[in-house]
Amino acid sequence: MNRPANDRLLRALRREPVDATPVWIMRQAGRYLPEYRAVRERAGSFLKLCTTPELACEVTLQPVRRYPLDAAIVFSDILTVPDAMGLGLHFVEGEGPRFARPVRTDADIDALGVPDPETELRYVLDAVRLARAGLAGSVPLIGFAGSPWTLATYMVEGGSSRDFAVIKRLLFDRPELLHRLLDVLARAVASYLHAQIAAGAQAIMVFDTWGGVLDPASYRAFSLAYMERIVAALPREYDGHRIPVILFTKGGAQHLDAIAASGCDAAGLDWTADLAAARARVGGRIALQGNLDPAVLYAAPERIRAGVAGVLEAYGAGSGHVFNLGHGIHADTDPERVAVLVDAVHELSAPYHA
Amino acid sequence: MNRPANDRLLRALRREPVDATPVWIMRQAGRYLPEYRAVRERAGSFLKLCTTPELACEVTLQPVRRYPLDAAIVFSDILTVPDAMGLGLHFVEGEGPRFARPVRTDADIDALGVPDPETELRYVLDAVRLARAGLAGSVPLIGFAGSPWTLATYMVEGGSSRDFAVIKRLLFDRPELLHRLLDVLARAVASYLHAQIAAGAQAIMVFDTWGGVLDPASYRAFSLAYMERIVAALPREYDGHRIPVILFTKGGAQHLDAIAASGCDAAGLDWTADLAAARARVGGRIALQGNLDPAVLYAAPERIRAGVAGVLEAYGAGSGHVFNLGHGIHADTDPERVAVLVDAVHELSAPYHA
Numbered sequence: 001m002n003r004p005a006n007d008r009l010l011r012a013l014r015r016e017p018v019d020a021t022p023v024w025i026m027r028q029a030g031r032y033l034p035e036y037r038a039v040r041e042r043a044g045s046f047l048k049l050c051t052t053p054e055l056a057c058e059v060t061l062q063p064v065r066r067y068p069l070d071a072a073i074v075f076s077d078i079l080t081v082p083d084a085m086g087l088g089l090h091f092v093e094g095e096g097p098r099f100a101r102p103v104r105t106d107a108d109i110d111a112l113g114v115p116d117p118e119t120e121l122r123y124v125l126d127a128v129r130l131a132r133a134g135l136a137g138s139v140p141l142i143g144f145a146g147s148p149w150t151l152a153t154y155m156v157e158g159g160s161s162r163d164f165a166v167i168k169r170l171l172f173d174r175p176e177l178l179h180r181l182l183d184v185l186a187r188a189v190a191s192y193l194h195a196q197i198a199a200g201a202q203a204i205m206v207f208d209t210w211g212g213v214l215d216p217a218s219y220r221a222f223s224l225a226y227m228e229r230i231v232a233a234l235p236r237e238y239d240g241h242r243i244p245v246i247l248f249t250k251g252g253a254q255h256l257d258a259i260a261a262s263g264c265d266a267a268g269l270d271w272t273a274d275l276a277a278a279r280a281r282v283g284g285r286i287a288l289q290g291n292l293d294p295a296v297l298y299a300a301p302e303r304i305r306a307g308v309a310g311v312l313e314a315y316g317a318g319s320g321h322v323f324n325l326g327h328g329i330h331a332d333t334d335p336e337r338v339a340v341l342v343d344a345v346h347e348l349s350a351p352y353h354a
Numbered sequence: 355m356n357r358p359a360n361d362r363l364l365r366a367l368r369r370e371p372v373d374a375t376p377v378w379i380m381r382q383a384g385r386y387l388p389e390y391r392a393v394r395e396r397a398g399s400f401l402k403l404c405t406t407p408e409l410a411c412e413v414t415l416q417p418v419r420r421y422p423l424d425a426a427i428v429f430s431d432i433l434t435v436p437d438a439m440g441l442g443l444h445f446v447e448g449e450g451p452r453f454a455r456p457v458r459t460d461a462d463i464d465a466l467g468v469p470d471p472e473t474e475l476r477y478v479l480d481a482v483r484l485a486r487a488g489l490a491g492s493v494p495l496i497g498f499a500g501s502p503w504t505l506a507t508y509m510v511e512g513g514s515s516r517d518f519a520v521i522k523r524l525l526f527d528r529p530e531l532l533h534r535l536l537d538v539l540a541r542a543v544a545s546y547l548h549a550q551i552a553a554g555a556q557a558i559m560v561f562d563t564w565g566g567v568l569d570p571a572s573y574r575a576f577s578l579a580y581m582e583r584i585v586a587a588l589p590r591e592y593d594g595h596r597i598p599v600i601l602f603t604k605g606g607a608q609h610l611d612a613i614a615a616s617g618c619d620a621a622g623l624d625w626t627a628d629l630a631a632a633r634a635r636v637g638g639r640i641a642l643q644g645n646l647d648p649a650v651l652y653a654a655p656e657r658i659r660a661g662v663a664g665v666l667e668a669y670g671a672g673s674g675h676v677f678n679l680g681h682g683i684h685a686d687t688d689p690e691r692v693a694v695l696v697d698a699v700h701e702l703s704a705p706y707h708a
Contacts, residue, residue: 163649163684164649165649165652165684165686168647168649168652169649169652169653171649172647172649172650172652172653172657172661173652173653173654173657212626213626214626214647215625215626215645215647215680216626216627216628217664218647219626251605251626253608254607254608254626254627254628254631271569272566272567272568272569272570272573272605272608273570273608274570274608277608291569293522293526293568293569293572295517295518295519295522295523295525295526296526298519298522298523298526298527299523299526299527300527303526303527307526310571326569330517330519332519
């Protein structure tokens with residue numbers, strides 16, 4: 001059975017009528033859930049959790065069991081792709097990801113190849129297959145990857161960065177070399193996402209976490225252009241069903257016109273975007289996903305409901321909206337508040353679809 | 355003598371004709387200059403440098419001696435104001451500013467008072483007076499302060515932050531308490547800037563470094579509203595001359611319409627903003643300042659000139675533009691490249707003012 005019993009997400013991404021606005025939450029399988037922390041402890045490390053399909057499947061399903069969410073997203077990390085390219089990913093407690101072998105020289109970049117997903121990233125595809133089976137047709141499963149630009153920032157900087165000085169030096173002083181890196185990454189990500197679709201992913205999201213640190217011309221040339229290539233390379237239908245693609249550039253609201261013309265089905269918006277203005281700008285060309293500030297979940301239930309109401313009102317009547325936070329949920333969020341949010345979205349959105 | 359010999363900056367901020375686009379650089383008095391590092395070493399600490407008027411004056415004048423810049427900005431730090439309010443500012447090497455006594459409770463906030471600039475911040479005003487005398491009417495001197503919202507983030511978080519979880523919890527759960535903090539900060543900043551003008555500052559810039567982390571409604575209510583109060587509280591003329599005010603919200607390009615209506619004379623733009631679109635949006639109501647990515651200074655001279663040309667072309671013909679970087683200059687910038695940039699601005703902008 002290919003059509004999930006709850007197909008609100010897929011319908012909203014196609015801008016078809018729905019009975020209520022679908023909702024899922026970035027990082028919904030994560031540290032704010034005690035059942036996640038228990039599995040994470042059992043795994044021993046974050047990477048072990050990512051690379052053990054049974055455990056990754058288990059945490060993928062946890063939030064869907066706890067809340068009436070309209071989608072699951074496979075539990076993984078965007079940096080599995082550069083890890084499969086040989087960079088040696090590890091996590092330093094409290095400091096985030098690090099690569100043992102950052103990529104900086106011509107030789108480093110020319111040595112990179114496109115990983116074979118079914119061998120080098122098989123653990124992710126197995127997690128997709130297990131999660132899809134575990135969902136048993138209840139809600140759709142989202143697959144994902146990092147954007148080429150975002151992956152490149154980690155690969156060149158060697159980890160997280162505040163000012164992106166190393167990769168920007170490359171961008172402004174050796175643009176042709178950076179283009180070579182982005183080219184191989186675009187091919188790797190397209191191949192990887194294609195494999196996730198074949199393994200059962202029913203929608204795709206590309207996380208461009210760091211596209212927003214670029215000036216507008218550089219964003220189009222070094223980030224969006226490569227996401228466009230990925231969108232064009234993916235099958236628009238698989239097994240008789242359209243596979244929608246969501247592009248999420250954090251801090252990218254200024255580029256919505258260009259994003260809407262990229263061939264994607266939807267744009268994710270962070271909480272700094274004006275959702276009403278965004279809808280007016282895309283003018284029905286694509287769907288929109290977002291965009292409540294995750295910090296609203298620190299507030300009392302009635303304030304959370306007011307925050308949800310504000311986002312729904314900003315989007316207005318009709319389909320084409322997927323409710324989400326504007327960023328991943330904070331690890332110290334009270335799980336009870338998430339229940340308030342999910343219920344509020346379904347309850348308060350119904351009138352907009354009457 | 356109140357009118358500087360080089361009054362390009364003041365004319366551009368008033369949108370009056372100029373012979374070339376004026377240029378200054380955020381953090382132009384800073385670590386990238388060897389002569390700055392020598393004085394900083396002599397001072398013993400960053401805070402000692404800030405609080406010793408003769409040394410602060412010396413580093414204020416250094417970049418103006420080295421480059422044909424069109425303005426000086428007094429060397430100081432935005433956190434001197436909360437320090438004067440009793441929070442105990444110190445700097446942890448490699449980690450940035452910290453407050454010994456962060457502000458979080460009703461009692462903490464109610465205990466805050468407006469410092470008397472001529473006593474508690476006299477060292478800044480003395481630096482302004484010395485720098486103004488040292489410039490000897492060559493170029494105008496800019497005074498500055500942090501925005502109330504930006505100062506509040508440091509005061510509540512206790513230092514720098516990545517996700518602003520503590521202050522956003524306050525914003526969403528106790529908005530009235532945050533408004534009380536912002537109210538006293540707006541009064542403190544207005545009083546401080548007024549004193550800088552009386553001491554000789556000929557233009558004012560308000561740094562809203564963290565306004566861009568807010569959703570649009572919160573930005574207007576918790577950041578812009580308090581900057582508007584400051585603009586309204588400042589004398590628009592002093593000693594017969596108009597004192598222009600520049601508001602700089604990093605990541606604030608989406609809010610330009612509201613900023614243009616705030617009463618300010620100019621908006622600073624970071625490098626992610628589309629300068630041509632920004633000019634079209636403000637439609638001559640205010641001047642614009644910015645916005646080259648500081649990382650362009652890592653590139654070869656011909657690429658720096660191309661970057662400058664791109665910004666000048668984006669703004670187009672006519673006055674109302676102050677060239678600047680979109681963010682503070684990086685500490686590892688080669689000073690020779692800064693000379694390339696300043697010369698390129700003057701040379702390449704002349705045709706736009708013919």
